[in-house]
Every structure is written in C-alpha cells, then in structure tokens.
Amino acid sequence: MLGDYRIEGRRAAEISASVERGVSSGDLVPGQPLPSLRELADQLGVNPNTVAAAYRTLRDRGVVETAGRRGTRVRARPASSPRDAIAVEVPPGVRDLSQGNPDPALLPPLGPALAAAAERAARSPMLYGGPPVAAELARLARADLDRDGVPAGPLTVTSGALDAVERVLTAWLRPGDAVAVEDPGWGSLLDLVAALGLRPVPVPVDDEGPLTGAVGRALRGGARAVVVTARAQNPTGAAVSASRAAELRAEFAAHPEALLVEDDHGHGIVGLPYHSLAGGSTRWALIRSHAKGLGPDLRLAVCTGDPVTIDRVQGRLRLGPGWVSHLLQDAVAELWRSRGDAVAASARRYDERRAALLRALADRGVAAHGRSGLNVWVPVPDETAAITRLLRAGWAAAPGARFRIAAPPGLRLTVSPLADTDVEPLAAAVAAAVRPPAVRRYD
Numbered sequence: 001m002l003g004d005y006r007i008e009g010r011r012a013a014e015i016s017a018s019v020e021r022g023v024s025s026g027d028l029v030p031g032q033p034l035p036s037l038r039e040l041a042d043q044l045g046v047n048p049n050t051v052a053a054a055y056r057t058l059r060d061r062g063v064v065e066t067a068g069r070r071g072t073r074v075r076a077r078p079a080s081s082p083r084d085a086i087a088v089e090v091p092p093g094v095r096d097l098s099q100g101n102p103d104p105a106l107l108p109p110l111g112p113a114l115a116a117a118a119e120r121a122a123r124s125p126m127l128y129g130g131p132p133v134a135a136e137l138a139r140l141a142r143a144d145l146d147r148d149g150v151p152a153g154p155l156t157v158t159s160g161a162l163d164a165v166e167r168v169l170t171a172w173l174r175p176g177d178a179v180a181v182e183d184p185g186w187g188s189l190l191d192l193v194a195a196l197g198l199r200p201v202p203v204p205v206d207d208e209g210p211l212t213g214a215v216g217r218a219l220r221g222g223a224r225a226v227v228v229t230a231r232a233q234n235p236t237g238a239a240v241s242a243s244r245a246a247e248l249r250a251e252f253a254a255h256p257e258a259l260l261v262e263d264d265h266g267h268g269i270v271g272l273p274y275h276s277l278a279g280g281s282t283r284w285a286l287i288r289s290h291a292k293g294l295g296p297d298l299r300l301a302v303c304t305g306d307p308v309t310i311d312r313v314q315g316r317l318r319l320g321p322g323w324v325s326h327l328l329q330d331a332v333a334e335l336w337r338s339r340g341d342a343v344a345a346s347a348r349r350y351d352e353r354r355a356a357l358l359r360a361l362a363d364r365g366v367a368a369h370g371r372s373g374l375n376v377w378v379p380v381p382d383e384t385a386a387i388t389r390l391l392r393a394g395w396a397a398a399p400g401a402r403f404r405i406a407a408p409p410g411l412r413l414t415v416s417p418l419a420d421t422d423v424e425p426l427a428a429a430v431a432a433a434v435r436p437p438a439v440r441r442y443d
Contacts, residue, residue, distance in 0.1 A: 007035070010046055015054035020063055023074055033073045034064065060175035062194035075194065088387055090396045095417065097426075098398035100234065100374065102269065103416040106346040107295045108335055117330035126326040132314060133157050134329035140336050141288070141302045148274045150286055154310045156317065157324045159299045161265050161289035162188055164313070165227065166196070168285045168305070171312035172259050173198060173224055180218035180226040182210050184377070184403040184410065186234045186263075189227060202405040205233060207371045209240035212247040219251065225259035226252075230274055232266025232292070232373025235403045235412035237354065239266075239372040245275035253280030259309075260284040268293025270372045271347040278305075285309050292374065293343065294335050300328050350374060353415040353423075360427030366434060376413045380434045383409045389433035395426055 005027040009015035022028035034040070037055070041048040055072050058064040065075050090096045138155050158164040173179065175197030181190060183202030193200045201223050203214040210228055218226065228248070231239040240248070252260055260281040264274060267288045278284045285305030290298050303313065317323065354370045361368045361378070370376035380386040383399050390397050390411075400410035418426065 007040060007044070009044065009054070010050075012050050012053035012057060015040075015044070015046075015051060016057040016061075016063075019054070019058055020061075023063055028074050030074050030076050033071055036071055060197035062197050088391065088396050088399065091391065094391060094394050094396050095422070095426075096396045097413045097415075097417060098396045100398070100412070100414050101296065101416060102292050102374065103349075106349060106416075107293075108339055108342065110295065110298075110331065110335075113331040113334040113338070114327070116334045117327045120330050121327055126323075128322075130323075130326075132317065132323040134326050134333065137302070137329045137333040137336075140333055141304075144288075145286070145304060148276060150276045150304065151278050153304045154307055154314075156303050156310050156314045157329060158287075158301050158303055158313070158317070159321070159324055160291060161263055161287050161301045162192060163299075164285070164287040164289075164301045164303045165189060165261060165263065166192055167313045167316055168259070168261050168287070168303070168309060169193075169196060169198065169225060171309055171316070172283060177225070178218070178221070178223040180210075180215060180223040181405075182227070182229060182233065182238075183405045184235055184400060184407045185227075185405075186229070187402045189263075190403075190405065200405060202407070204407065205236055205238050207236075207238050207369055208244040209233070209238050210248070212244065212251055215248060216251045216254075219255040219258050223258065225261060227261045227263065228277060230262050230264040230266065230277075230286075231270040231272055232375075234265075234373070235375050235398070235400070235410075236377040237370035237373045237375050239270065239272045240275050240277070242273075242275050245277055248277050249280045251280075252277065256280065256282045258283070262286045263289075265289040265292060266373050268343050269347055269350055269374065271344065271351055272372050282306065283309055285313075290332055290335075293346065294332060298328060298332060300324055300332055350415065353418050356420070356423045357413070357415055357418065357427060360423050361430060364427055364431035366427070366431050370415075374414050374416050376415060377410050378413065378430060378434065379408060379410045381409065383411060386411055386433045390429055393429035393433065395429050 005022045008018045037048045037051045041051045064072050066072050088098060133155055141155060158167060178199045178201050179193055180201045180203050182205045201218045203210045203218055215226055258281060260277060262277055269292045283306055285303055287301050287303045289301040354376060357376055358368055358370055368376050368378045383401060387397055387399055398412040
C-alpha cells in the first residue's frame with residue numbers, strides 16, 4: 001500500500017510526524033491510502049487507539065482525510081504541499097508574469113519614512129507594557145475606515161494579511177469546521193485553511209465578487225465562516241460592487257453567528273470604492289494589508305472588527321510576538337501621510353495596464369477578467385497546454401491550479417511588469433496559446 005515508505009513510531013506524535021515526513025518528501029503521494037488503524041497498529045506493535053490519535057492529529061492538520069469505506073488517505077492537496085509549489089520554471093529570456101508582485105517603480109521610497117520612525121523611537125521608545133497599536137497609525141486607519149463606512153470597532157495590527165486571517169479564523173473555529181472560500185481564490189488562503197484542519201467550501205466568483213446564492217447555500221449548509229476579498233481579488237481581479245455588497249449583507253443578517261472575514265489587500269492600489277459587508281454579522285473582521293501599495297517587506301495589516309473577535313486576536317498576539325514593531329507602524333503612518341496623490345496615481349497606472357491588456361485580448365476574441373488590482377484571469381480549456389505555448393512564446397503565467405478547488409481551468413497574468421509596448425505582443429501570444437489546436441485527419 002505504501003510502497004517502500006515505512007511509517008514509524010510508538011507514540012501518536014511520532015506516528016503522525018512520520019506520515020508528515022512521508023508526505024513532505026513525496027514518498028506518500030496525494031490520494032494515497034494509509035493502512036487501517038488495526039493494520040498499522042499490528043505493524044508498529046501499538047494499541048489501535050494510538051494510531052487513531054495519530055490519524056486524528058493528521059486530519060486536524062489537513063494532511064489526511066477520512067473517506068468513509070475507502071479509509072484514511074493523504075489529502076488531494078495536503079497542507080504540507082503548498083500551492084506555491086504549483087509553478088512554472090521560468091527559463092532565461094522569458095518574461096515572468098506569474099509572481100503577483102507590485103511594480104517596484106510604483107512603490108514609495110522607504111528611507112525617509114523609516115528615518116522619521118527611528119527619530120520618533122529615539123524620542124519615545126516603545127517598551128514592554130506599551131500600547132500594541134501606535135496612536136498615529138490608529139488615528140489614520142480609523143479615519144480611513146470611517147470614510148469607507150466601516151462600522152466602529154477596535155483596532156489591532158498584525159504581521160500581514162494572512163497572519164490576520166489565521167488569527168481571526170482560529171479565534172472562533174476549530175479543526176473540521178467549514179469555511180466558505182472564493183473559488184478561484186488566493187492560494188495561500190486555501191493552504192492556510194487546509195493547514196488549520198478546516199474544511200473549505202468553494203464559492204464561485206464573478207467580476208462583482210462571490211455569488212450571493214452560493215454564499216447563502218454555504219451558510220445554510222453549515223459553513224461557520226466566509227472569507228471575502230473586497231477588491232483586487234486574487235486571481236480574478238473581482239471587486240465587490242455596491243449591489244453585491246447589499247445582497248451579501250442581507251445574507252449575513254440571516255446568519256448573524258457566522259464569522260465574516262473581509263480581506264481588503266487592494267487598499268492603496270485600487271481606484272474602485274470599498275463597499276463594506278459588515279453590519280449584518282455579529283462576528284466580523286476587516287483586514288487591510290499594505291504590502292501591495294507600500295511594499296511586500298512591510299509586513300503589516302490593520303484589522304478591525306467586533307470587540308470580541310479583536311480582543312481574542314489581540315490576546316493571542318500578547319502571548320506570541322506581543323505587538324508588531326512600532327518602527328514599522330510609524331513608518332507606515334508616515335508613508336500614509338506623505339504619499340498623497342501618489343496612491344491614486346499608482347492605482348491609475350495599474351488600471352491602465354490591466355484595461356489595455358483586457359482590450360487587446362477582447363480584440364482577439366479572448367474572454368478575460370480583471371476588474372481591479374494587479375492581475376488578469378484568462379479561462380482556458382487546458383492549463384498545461386496554454387502555459388507551455390506561452391513559455392515558447394516568451395511569457396510565463398501562473399497556473400490556475402494554484403488558485404482553484406472546483407473552478408474551471410485558467411491562468412493568471414500579473415500586469416505589474418508590463419510596459420505599454422508589451423500589451424499587443426502578449427495578447428497575441430495568449431490568443432495563440434488558448435486557441436484549441438487544429439484538428440487533423442489521418443487516413
């Protein structure tokens with residue numbers, strides 16, 4: 001059953017670690033069945049309850065799944081096999097549009113902001129027992145949230161969006177709980193859900209966000225949380241419209257105990273307005289990361305929500321890192337104040353690149369999506385064939401499998417590296433790559 005790989009251990013922790021090592025090394029492949037409780041217990045000379053505890057730990061960690069009469073098997077996408085591994089090797093000379101990074105030319109210089117933060121730290125250093133959120137960052141963030149109509153709530157700061165999502169989910173959910181996630185959606189979030197032992201419920205997405213009917217079905221089916229990307233949805237570029245936001249708020253009002261998690265990672269790079277979903281749910285959190293607008297190395301996100309959720313998140317922060325560096329918080333506040341019109345200018349530049357590519361693709365009969373943000377999503381009949389043809393033409397795209405659960409195939413193109421002169425050649429290459437091959441008859 002396991003080929004040459006031998007599961008080892010006498011204690012549950014040792015057995016589960018042995019299985020994880022096999023999955024990580026590739027000796028145990030996705031979908032591979034594991035021995036039954038009694039069979040493995042006999043092999044190892046332990047009590048079946050010990051094996052049951054090991055399998056339970058592996059299931060909670062998202063490594064294995066129980067498939068009824070088919071027994072226990074390695075998950076189709078185990079948590080120890082991250083979706084980032086689904087990538088293309090970019091040969092020399094090929095333009096890489098697969099990474100999802102912002103344009104470095106549109107990021108602000110960090111030196112002056114970090115210097116100003118260091119000067120403030122010299123005058124008034126942050127010491128143990130100080131407030132977790134810097135006063136100026138809290139003031140600016142709250143003013144921004146008020147302008148966007150976000151309900152009043154306490155603030156905390158985390159080390160990026162994914163850190164915040166994890167802390168919010170674990171504040172309320174336990175392994176085995178169902179979470180509604182966008183499909184296609186952010187690969188790192190899908191990995192996180194698996195790693196937490198949660199059960200993803202895929203929700204289809206169109207240009208205006210997650211489909212209301214699908215969200216409702218997920219909630220009625222027992223999903224305890226829903227994660228929604230407000231703008232610049234990764235990978236499709238969807239942005240929640242005013243009408244979709246109103247529909248979703250009504251759906252959450254009918255399920256007030258469900259946890260609503262909004263990810264507004266596009267803050268600072270998107271010109272479209274933000275439409276809050278908060279208000280109908282008792283448990284909610286809104287996360288605003290600054291990685292795309294100010295730089296990925298500024299690992300900082302502002303999180304607001306209902307008092308219980310934010311108190312639980314802040315409580316766990318106190319038991320771990322304690323707080324996010326006030327040097328970073330003050331630097332972000334300085335950049336927030338000083339950037340002014342540069343924020344809108346960056347958003348316009350991304351909009352121009354994305355719109356130009358969408359027009360060029362449409363002119364060639366290629367349907368694509370990208371209402372906001374850095375990416376364009378192109379549905380394709382065959383991901384492998386399309387990506388291979390694009391590589392031959394000198395372009396690298398991200399495979400859609402990195403972002404999908406049940407959604408149809410596609411590929412993601414990041415527009416950040418594009419110059420104006422790149423758009424037409426890229427669109428021609430994409431059109432050729434997604435076109436079905438000519439049917440030949442051989443007599």
